[in-house]
Amino acid sequence: MLLSVLLAGGGGILGLELIEILVALVGMLVVLVVGRIVLKIAWRLVTIAVVVVGALLLISQFVPL
Secondary structure, three states, X not given: OHHHHHHHHHOOEOOEOHHHHHHHHHHHHHHHHHHHHHHXXXXXXXXXXXXXXXXXXXXXXXXXX
């Protein structure tokens, strides 16, 4: 009953068409998926950098330059 009142006249929920809501949700999904991939790559790069800098620090302690 309430849903039919909200959707009556093509006004949609809060004046938005359902297709607009769907497009917005799909857009949010794309942003989240891309963000997840970027963060995964960033974590790997940071981990590699920490290992490399740590190894260089250890090497510099034992090998005089």
